[in-house]
Structures are given as structure tokens and as C-alpha cells.
Amino acid sequence: MTSRPPIRPELREWILSTTRAGHSVEAVLQLMQETGYDPRQSRSIVASVLNMPLTALDAHTQAPKGQPGRRTRHPEAPQMTVEGRAIDVSLSIESPALRVLNNLLSAEECEALIKEASPRLQRAKTVDSSGKQQIDARRTSEGMFFTVGESPLVKRIEQRIASLLSIPVDHGEGLQILHYLPGQQYEPHYDWFDPEQPGFAAITAKGGQRIASLVMYLNTPEAGGGTAFPEVGLTVTALRGSAVYFAYDTGDHASLHAGLPVQKGEKWIATKWLREWPFQIASRR
Ligand SMILES: O=C(O)CCC(=O)C(=O)O
Numbered sequence: 423m424t425s426r427p428p429i430r431p432e433l434r435e436w437i438l439s440t441t442r443a444g445h446s447v448e449a450v451l452q453l454m455q456e457t458g459y460d461p462r463q464s465r466s467i468v469a470s471v472l473n474m475p476l477t478a479l480d481a482h483t484q485a486p487k488g489q490p491g492r493r494t495r496h497p498e499a500p501q502m503t504v505e506g507r508a509i510d511v512s513l514s515i516e517s518p519a520l521r522v523l524n525n526l527l528s529a530e531e532c533e534a535l536i537k538e539a540s541p542r543l544q545r546a547k548t549v550d551s552s553g554k555q556q557i558d559a560r561r562t563s564e565g566m567f568f569t570v571g572e573s574p575l576v577k578r579i580e581q582r583i584a585s586l587l588s589i590p591v592d593h594g595e596g597l598q599i600l601h602y603l604p605g606q607q608y609e610p611h612y613d614w615f616d617p618e619q620p621g622f623a624a625i626t627a628k629g630g631q632r633i634a635s636l637v638m639y640l641n642t643p644e645a646g647g648g649t650a651f652p653e654v655g656l657t658v659t660a661l662r663g664s665a666v667y668f669a670y671d672t673g674d675h676a677s678l679h680a681g682l683p684v685q686k687g688e689k690w691i692a693t694k695w696l697r698e699w700p701f702q703i704a705s706r707r
């Protein structure tokens with residue numbers, strides 16, 4: 423390994439405060455270069471301060487300027503056959519682009535995901551305005567993240583999602599598992615990141631903006647626990663093996679959604695959020 427000179431604390435603080443103030447990583451790199459840092463050196467310093475792999479920074483900042491990133495393909499009714507599995511598209515809405523998918527996961531896959539996740543559950547967190555994860559009263563469930571390709575089962579499901587939505591596996595964040603008990607819920611929110619938030623640049627430095635979400639139901643709660651879309655007047659029933667997919671542009675208010683309180687029993691979901699640029703280096707299979 424080559425040893426790198428330490429990063430001056432003032433420079434570290436400036437990079438953090440500038441990105442938190444909403445300036446893009448590209449703008450920070452540009453300013454550093456204007457003050458005499460060479461491009462390679464400034465990239466490696468910014469990657470280190472923002473705690474992101476250099477490859478992710480490169481993938482993001484070398485994206486053609488002003489060009490939109492990738493988009494998902496919306497599944498088409500009545501049925502999609504993906505890797506030999508017939509998935510039913512039982513409901514379609516155009517604004518937001520939303521699909522209810524039945525038979526996305528088998529009962530065995532749902533059980534196995536719950537089993538793999540259970541020992542690692544923690545109180546679910548949200549991303550705060552500085553890009554840090556924090557406990558959030560709006561989200562009372564327990565959760566955990568798998569890393570991309572973490573187990574053969576996770577890999578298989580991620581591959582299925584990638585084929586279904588026609589987007590490479592590495593555009594996905596790690597699969598998140600959430601567990602809700604009676605009374606627990608996820609209050610109305612958007613999954614896209616707000617560009618007005620000071621932490622926007624740091625949150626989107628890796629992978630760019632979120633473009634779509636897939637919420638997969640791993641069990642059927644006895645009562646309650648559906649996913650509501652208040653702008654549409656729609657509630658999707660949580661049914662084991664089914665999922666709701668929805669895609670959005672930044673600022674799309676029609677994509678507002680909530681995990682309704684579980685009234686009886688429990689609720690388990692797996693969520694896959696997709697980004698416009700590669701989010702991480704997926705393990706190769
Ligand atoms: O629990 C639900 O039904 C919704 C979950 C959700 O909105 C999310 O994971 O982003």
C-alpha cells in the first residue's frame with residue numbers, strides 16, 4: 423500500500439461543510455483544482471473524507487454532465503417471466519409509475535430471508551440531513567441491511583430484481599429488512615432525496631439519486647400493515663411473496679407513501695432501493 427499524507431483538518435472540515443451546504447462533489451473537486459490540488463489528489467482526498475470508495479466517486483463524477491442516469495423498466499401486465507419464474511402484474515398505475523407484483527418471491531424464500539435477517543435486527547434508522555444514519559421516531563420498526571450479494575439467497579433475489587426491472591445489480595442499495603409489531607408504522611415519506619437538504623451532495627455522491635423502490639412482503643400480517651399511497655388513494659395489501667414497485671423523479675409528490683400501522687400480528691418486508699448510477703461494487707457471480 424502507498425502511504426498518503428494526512429489530510430489537513432481544515433481541508434476535511436471545508437469538504438464536509440461544503441457538501442453539507444448542498445454543493446455537489448463535482449463543485450468541490452473543481453474548487454480544489456482551482457486552488458492547486460491536482461485532479462488525482464483531490465479525488466482521493468474527497469473520497470476519503472466522504473468515506474466512499476474511489477471507484478464509486480469516479481463512476482459518479484465521470485458521468486456525462488447534465489445527463490440523466492439510468493431508469494428502471496416498469497414491469498408489464500399481465501405477467502413477466504423472469505429467470506424461469508412467472509410474476510403476475512396485478513395492478514398498474516401511471517402516476518406515479520407503480521406496479522403490484524404477485525409471486526415475486528416464494529414462501530420458502532420469504533421464510534429464509536426472515537431467518538437470515540432475524541439475529542441482526544436493530545431499531546430502524548433514517549438518513550439525516552448531514553447524511554448520517556439516525557434513529558427516527560417516524561419509523562418505529564426494527565431493521566437490518568444485507569450487503570449486495572451477501573448470501574446465495576440475497577444474490578438470487580437481487581438478480582431476479584435486476585432482470586425484472588432491467589437495471590444492473592450494482593445500481594441497488596443493500597437489501598433492507600424491516601420488522602413491524604402491532605402499532606408500529608412508517609409515516610408518510612418520499613424515498614427520493616431532497617436536493618434542498620444540506621446533506622444531499624454527500625448522500626448522492628455515491629450512486630446519485632434514488633429512482634425506484636421495491637417493497638417486498640415477506641409475510642401476511644393478520645390485520646393492517648399495508649403500504650398506502652395517499653396521493654393516489656391506494657393501499658397495497660401486504661401479502662407474502664407479493665411486492666409493490668414504484669418509480670419516481672426527484673420531487674415527485676405522487677410517490678408519497680407510508681407503511682400503515684400493523685393492527686394484529688407482525689409485518690416483515692424487504693426493500694430494494696435503486697439508484698441512477700452504480701451504487702457499489704456488486705460481488706461477481
Ligand atoms: O412498510 C412499508 O410498507 C413501506 C416501507 C417503505 O416505505 C420503505 O422501506 O421505504
Ligand SMILES: [Fe+2]
Pocket residue numbers: 611612613635679
Ligand atoms: Fe419508503
